[in-house]
Amino acid sequence: MNPWRLEWLRLTRSARGITLVAVYLFFGFAGPLLAKYMTRIAELSSSGVTIVAPPPQPADGIVNFVSQGSQTGMVVLIVIAAGVLSLDARRGLATFYRTRAAGPFRLIWPRFVAVSALSLAAYVLGTAAAWFQTSVLLGPLPAGRVGLGVVLAAVFLVFAVAVVAAAATFGRSTLSTAGLSLGLLLIVLPVAGIVDAVGVWLPTTLLTAPATLAAGGAAGDYPRAVVVSLLATAGLLALTAYRTRRREV
């Protein structure tokens, strides 16, 4: 039993993996459906009112998936990552791992990689579902641009997992780790991103890249955010290892 198999079992036996994949798949399948029938649903819910809207375009399927799935998927991802990366949340478990592993990075790295891989797999599957639904209901999508958008979103997801890992060294319980991460990733960074001059540098810009690119946005807007995300991810992991080593159980 090596740490990699441990992480595999953690994701499969504890239903963490199936839960995150199911959330992204759900929005992948439901997003394009809503895009296609949103007008009719709105008409049914407000009797007597006729709503006139332009016919949905293929890009709307991905836009709907990203706008609805990203928020909910991110919340679930943060909760799952907080559960995995809060090394010291349970004293007995922390004692078991910390008195055996040669250093904190040997504990953190497999968990970080496993959760990142899970989030990427779930996101790719969700996007594939949205792509399938969009193709069936609304028409074909530009494969290259959507693919590039997924790669950019993947960079953000890895950054998000690194944020949770670092947050786990500030809070001790899973709840405090999740709360701190949610506040940073879903409130502080998006609010800071409202300022255009700042937003283009922030990793949160990458999360909506598949929708923006599918709708015709420019790919040249993202390199700065990618560089910041990658540097921040490395820095956060180093901070996590440093603080974990210094922290008492």
Added chain:
Amino acid sequence: MPPIEVNLPSGSTALALLPLAVLVVGLIVVALVRLWRAPSAPYLPKGVWALVIVVSVPWGALAYLLLRGRTPAAGDPRPAAPVSPPAAPAEPATLVPSEGEALVSTVALTRDYGGGAGLFDVELRVPAGAVYGLVGPNGAGKSTLLSILTGLRHADRGSVRIGVPRTAVAVCPDVPEFEPWLTAYEVVDLARHYVAPQSGDAAVTGALEATGLADVADRRVRDFSRGMTQRLGLAAALVGDPQLLLLDEPTAALDPAGRAEILDLVAGMRGRRTVIFSSHILADVQRVADTVGVLRAGRLLYQGPTRVLIDEHLDPRWLLRLTGPVDAVVAEFRSRPWVRRADVLEGDRIRVEADSVRHGERGIPDVIASCRAGLVACEPLAADLESAFLALTRTRPAGEPVAAGVTGTEERS
């Protein structure tokens, strides 16, 4: 009433709806099956969870799947599983306890939590190959001391010297915890991977057999009782064949039979590995520890052989059976300065507690003769660690400076 038109989806819409429906139904089925098979559900009764899963599509199912992995609170009743007696200890004596050689020693070790809590100037000295019992009341600093030795906490000042590499040190906390979705075998195998990757499956099997868990090796840890979890903690500690084993209250959650088995296991380690174990069950310490350290309020009051503590820190007592004026004899005893206590017990027996063996042996016959009573029987009462511990902690002020290597020779008033 106007007829209600129901337009069933067709064509591309039906094709698009199908995978969504399969996903949602699949989630509900998976959640319900797991709920059905689970012995209990987190936070809510199982029936309520079933309702939430079916009504709140699909969020109820997702919430249940996320929350079901939570470990039950400590003390939750769990079905007990059959536990085999541990295997006999392996061949003994490759490490001979030595008076001069200390495997673990500390110098002026201090960790001040404030308000008088913590450790203060502790000079621990654990001989190689010894079973060292660390005793003291709650809050005495036992767990803090063990945590500093294992590196889980830092000292404010002082130093720790451990004569073996970190990989040769194993720890079992007072409340061991493991991933509930692993089997017992997987837990011990994971521990083996970290501390002794070169050893094979035999090491895992051996550790499980040694702790009596071989028969439940394939059971998930979430189904273990607290006692079984404590055994598993010991197995995970033993799998690397450590030279130094630190056990924090290793028998606290075990039934009497389980305690006896684990104590035998620990006693069998004497000479093969050095064991430090803390316990508030003094009978356990007396049974297995050849050396004992007594902590109170963060200070080491005594450190040395268990036998010496019992012999030199306990007021000697005798039980007398007399004929004649029992009350007069007791009154006479109470008037003598060397008698700490004299009581009449059931059946006109008298228990006498003296300040020293010499005074008791010479003074008791003198008192009986002076009262013209007849002596039927006089037997010394067996001393135990609990009595010695109480005597020691009663008479020594908590703030008194510690002398390293004290062997029970301090003066008594």
